[in-house]
Amino acid sequence: MNPTMENCGFAAALKAIEGKWKVDILCELGRAARRFGRLRQSIPAISEKMLAQQLRELEADGLVDRTVYAEQPAKVVYSLTERGAALNVAAAALCRWGEAARRDAVRPPTAAADPVVA
Amino acid sequence: MNPTMENCGFAAALKAIEGKWKVDILCELGRAARRFGRLRQSIPAISEKMLAQQLRELEADGLVDRTVYAEQPAKVVYSLTERGAALNVAAAALCRWGEAARRDAVRPPTAAADPVVA
DNA sequence: CAGTATCCCTGTAGATACTG
DNA sequence: CAGTATCTACAGGGATACTG
Numbered sequence: 001m002n003p004t005m006e007n008c009g010f011a012a013a014l015k016a017i018e019g020k021w022k023v024d025i026l027c028e029l030g031r032a033a034r035r036f037g038r039l040r041q042s043i044p045a046i047s048e049k050m051l052a053q054q055l056r057e058l059e060a061d062g063l064v065d066r067t068v069y070a071e072q073p074a075k076v077v078y079s080l081t082e083r084g085a086a087l088n089v090a091a092a093a094l095c096r097w098g099e100a101a102r103r104d105a106v107r108p109p110t111a112a113a114d115p116v117v118a
Numbered sequence: 119m120n121p122t123m124e125n126c127g128f129a130a131a132l133k134a135i136e137g138k139w140k141v142d143i144l145c146e147l148g149r150a151a152r153r154f155g156r157l158r159q160s161i162p163a164i165s166e167k168m169l170a171q172q173l174r175e176l177e178a179d180g181l182v183d184r185t186v187y188a189e190q191p192a193k194v195v196y197s198l199t200e201r202g203a204a205l206n207v208a209a210a211a212l213c214r215w216g217e218a219a220r221r222d223a224v225r226p227p228t229a230a231a232d233p234v235v236a
Numbered sequence: 237c238a239g240t241a242t243c244c245c246t247g248t249a250g251a252t253a254c255t256g
Numbered sequence: 257c258a259g260t261a262t263c264t265a266c267a268g269g270g271a272t273a274c275t276g
Contacts, residue, residue: 009216010141010209016219020249023128036258047250052259062222073257074256083219090215091128097208098127101134101201104180138269154238165270170239191237192276 016061016087021046021054026080029064030088033079063087134179134205139164139172144198147182148206151197181205 017023021043028034028042040051055078058064063084069075080088135141139161146152146160158169173196176182181202187193198206 008141008145008213009218009220010145010213012216012220013212014135014141014216016216017132023126023132027126027128047252048259049251049261050249053249062219071257074259076258083222086218087212087215090211093208093211094131094205095126095128097205098130098132098134100127100204101180102127102130104201165272166239167241167271168269171269189237192239194238 013087013090016058016063017091019054019057021050022058025051025054025058026063026084026088029078029080029084033077036076036078039078058084131205131208134176134181135209137172137175139168140176143169143172143176144181144202144206147196147198147202151195154194154196157196176202 017026024043024046025039028039034042036051036055039055040046040048043051055064055066059066062081065079065081067077067079069077135144142161142164143157146157152160154169154173157173158164158166161169173182173184177184180199183197183199185195185197187195
């Protein structure tokens with residue numbers, strides 16, 4: 001990303017999930033494999049263009065698998081790869097941090113705050 | 119972030135580190151507290167404007183402390199808050215994921231890849 | 237030293253229309 | 257159904273100059 005971050009795998013991870021909708025997509029596919037149309041419904045605000053685009057990138061990064069069924073009309077199913085699933089797992093720690101931060105925001109540090117992570 | 123992500127603390131975490139230079143800054147401050155000028159040197163490509171701006175946001179999010187010393191010339195020291203330090207810790211899992219992903223990219227999954235996270 | 241103010245440029249994403 | 261194509265808008269960020 002930047003010279004200072006070259007050595008850090010975090011940059012790579014961040015790069016993979018940058019993009020306005022990737023986390024949503026990853027999150028949704030984390031629940032189950034989904035068809036294109038179903039993803040659109042799950043993420044109402046996204047446009048077809050953006051969904052397609054973000055899916056291409058996730059696929060290129062090896063986070064998502066794209067399976068085409070030769071049917072009429074067309075049927076395409078997206079699912080998480082091993083790597084994509086692992087990303088979701090790795091993200092859990094940050095997720096907990098975010099929730100803790102949210103609680104702190106509501107109830108600001110009473111005196112000297114306890115470490116957010118136990 | 120988006121309707122679908124409302125319930126996830128991950129969105130909050132991501133929001134806090136979005137911005138082209140925040141990870142660099144967090145990373146640098148993770149090593150030690152730093153003055154404005156020192157941060158600039160550590161992150162050569164960043165402009166004064168961006169450094170100031172990103173620091174303001176990190177401060178507003180409670181990740182960074184700003185300490186002003188009444189000296190001449192001015193002296194300002196930035197350091198991680200507890201919360202900021204906790205974020206760095208929480209990010210470690212993603213960091214490991216990124217490194218694993220990088221290795222996989224170099225040596226693609228031989229047969230059926232082992233789970234990236236042990 | 238530690239910033240602010242300004243102007244400009246680019247990329248990212250939204251809207252819309254069309255296709256295999 | 258599952259996309260692509262095009263055109264536009266806007267915000268994030270870069271360069272530069274100035275200030276307490």
